[in-house]
Amino acid sequence: MTAGKNDKSPRRVVNESGIEIKPLYTAEDVQQSGGSDGVGQPGAFPFTRGIHDLMYRKRPWTMRQYAGFGQPAETNERFRYLIANGQTGLNVAFDLPTQCGLDSDDPLAQGEVGRVGMAVDTLEDFEIAFAGIDLDRITVSLTINGAAAVLIAMYFAMAQKRGYDLKQLRGTAQNDILKEFIGRGTWVFPVEPSIKLVGDTILYCAEHAPLYSPVSVCGYHIRESGASPVQEMAYAFCIAKAYIDHVLARGLKIDEFASRLSFNFDIHGNLFEQVAKFRAGRRLWASMLKERYGTENPKSMWMRMIAGGGGGGLTIEQPENNIVRSAYYALISALSGTQTMALCSYDEAYTIPSEKAARISLRTMQILVEEMGLCDTVDPLGGSYYVETLTNQMEEKIRGAMDELDAQGGIVQAVSDGRIQAAVSKQAYEDLRKLERGETRKVGVNCYELDEEQPQVEFHPFDETVCGEQVKRLNRVRVERDGAAVASALDRVSADAKAGSNVMPAIVEAVKAYATVGELTSRLVEVYGRYDEPVRF
Amino acid sequence: MNESHRIRVLVAKPGLDGHDVGAKVVVRAMMEAGFEVIYTGLRKSVEEIARIARDEDVDVIGLSVLSGSHVPICERFGALQKEYGLGDKLWIVGGNIPQRDQEALRTLGVDGVFAVGSELDSLVGFIREKVS
DSSP states (O other): OOSSSTTTTTEEOOOOTOOOOOOOOOOHHHHHHOOOOOOOOOTSSSOOOOOOGGGGGGGOOOOOOOOOBBBBHHHHHHHHHHHHTOEEEEOBBBHHHHHTTOOOOOOGGGTTTTTBBOOOOOOHHHHHTTTTTTTSEEEEOOOOOHHHHHHHHHHHHHHTTTTTOOOHHHHEEEHHHHHHTTTTTTOOOOOOHHHHHHHHHHHHHHHHHHTEOOEESHHHHHHHOOOOOHHHHHHHHHHHHHHHHHHHHOOOOGGGGGGGGGEEEEOOOOOOHHHHHHHHHHHHHHHHHTTTTTTHHHHHHOOOEEEEBBBGOOSSSSTEEEEEHHHHHHHHHTTTTOOOOOOOOOTTTTTSSSSSHHHHHHHHHHHHHSSSSSSSSOOOOTTTTHHHHHHHHHHHHHHHHHHHHHHOOOOOOOOTTTTHHHHHHHOOOOOOOHTTTTTTBTTTTBBBEEEEEEOOSSOOOOOOHHHHHHHHHHHHHHHOHHHOOOOOHHHHHHHHHHTOOOOHHHHHHHHHHTTEEEEEEHHHHHHHOOOOOOOOO | TTTOOEEEEEEEEEETOOHHHHHHHHHHHHHHHHHHEEEOOOOOOOOHHHHHHHHTTTTTTEEEEEESSSHHHHHHHHTTTTTTTTTTTTTEEEOOOHHHHHHHHHTTTTTTETTTOOHHHHHHHHHHHOOO
C-alpha cells in the first residue's frame, strides 16, 4: 500500500499468495510467466481448463449442501427437503460425539449429542437417515474423519441391506485425517495408525467398492485455519501424496485407486486468485501423477474436487451480506470447473442453517446454472492474459511450497511435530491483526459498519430432548441385537488391528451386527492408542 | 499490579469442539502482551481444566467454545469452581456466543464474554484491568 511518487503511480497490490498484481496484463506477461503451452484442451492432459471436454455443457456441478442435526429422523427430513428443492447430492454433517468415535451415552458426549450434526451410534441410525433416498440418483458424501472407517462401513452395510451392489455404489467419505491434525480437530488415533486406517479404507474400496471415493483430501480446513491459497493447495497435495505412497507401499498399483481420490477446497478470497489456484492445481496434480507415479490413465490424473464453503470469508456482522458473498464464491467455484459445490449459508456464522438459509444457498447455485450462462462454455476465463499469467505463477508457487515442505522432512513429520499447525495459526493471527489495523478491508467489519447492530438471524432450535431419545434408541438396539455375534465381531476387529491387517472387513461385519461407533472405536484405541496433540506456538 | 507478577492465563478448549483458530490467536495476543499463557489443546473435560487451573495457579481462565454447547459446559465448569478453589479467578468465555446467551453465562459467574469479532486488544485490556 505504498503511495506512489506521483499521482500516476498506482497503489501496490499483492495477493494473499504473495504475487504482485499488475494494473494490466498482456500476451507478454503470459510468455514471461511460463507461456501458454500448459493451457491445452479441457478433458486432456494437463487438464488446466477442466477434467472433462464438455464440462457443465453436459451436466452442471453436483449441488451438495452440508446438512445434518439432531436424530437421524430429523436429518432425513432435511435431506428430503433439500432434494425436493433440487439438490443433487447429500453432504452429511455428524455431531461431535460421532466424529470423535463416542457413543451418545458417553460422559464426554454430554451436551453435544445432535448439536452440530446428526447423532449416529449404530447401523439403525443410517437406515433411518437414508430411508426413502435413492442412492443411485443421489450420491452421499460423509463428512467424517477420525471415525471414518466405521462410518464408511456403516454406509456400505446400509446400502447392501437395501439391495445396492457395492461394485456400483458411488459416494464419498472425507476421511482425510492428516488435515484434521492441522485444522478441524476430530482426530482419534496417533498419526501413523491414522494413516494406516485411511490406507485400509482405500484398499478395501479398491477391491469391493471400486466406484466409491474413500478420501477427499482437504485443503479447505487448512485454509480456514490461516493458510494462504498457495499453502492450501501445496499442503493438500503433500497429504494426498502421503496417502498414495502409503497405499503403493502396501502393494496396490496407482491406477487401482488414484482415480477415486478427490479433493475439497475453499473458495473465499480474491476471485482471480482462486480461479488461477484451481487451474494451476489441476495442471500440477496431473503432472505429478504422470511424472512421479508414472500413470498413463487420464482418470488417475484428474483433480476432482468439491470447491465450496467459504465459511472463513463470511461475517457475524451484517449477516445478509453473506448472501452476496456466497453468490460471488459460487461464481468462483463455477468459473474454476468444480465437480461439486456446497455453499455456507448466510446464517452459518451463527447457527445451523435454517431451512430458508439452506434454500437460498441452493437457489444461489441454481441461478448461476439457469440464468447466468455459467454452464454454456468450458473455462470461460481461459486465455485471459491475467488469468493465464496468474495460473502460471500460482503453479510455480504451489510447487515451491511443496518442495520446501518435502525438503524439511515432509508433511507427516511437519504435522506430527506441530510445525504446520504453528505456522498456519501464526498466519491467522497476523491476518486478524491486519484486519484490526485496517490494512485489509472487510465490509461491515472494519469499514461500512453499522452503529447499532443486532444479530438478525433466526437460531436453529437445539432440542434438549434429542440426547435422551437417541440414548433410549441406542439402548434398545443394544438389547435387541445378538450380543454374542457383536462380541465375536468386535474380537475380530481387535485381532485384525493387532495383527496389522486391514480392519475394514471386520468392521463391516461388526456394524452389520449393530456394534456401536463407540465400541468399535474403543477397540481400535486399545491397539493404536490416542493422539497426543503437540502444543506449539 | 505488581511489576514482578506476570499475569498467568489458562486458555482451554472444553468439550469436543475442534475449532482452535480463535483460541490460538488469543494465546498469541496474550503472549505478545507479556502474559504467561498455558494452552490446553483440544478436547479437555471441565474437570481437567479445573485441575490445571488450580495446579498452575493461574489468574485467568479462558474457555473457547464454538460448537454451541457453551451453556452446558459453563454450567458444569461453574459447578466445579468451589471444589477446585477457583472462585477468585477471572473467568472469560470466547467463541461463537450469541448475544442472547451472554446474560446466562454471566449468571453462571462468567466475568467477560468475548464473542467472535471481539478485538484482541479489548480482551487484553480487560484482563489487565481486572487482574491487579
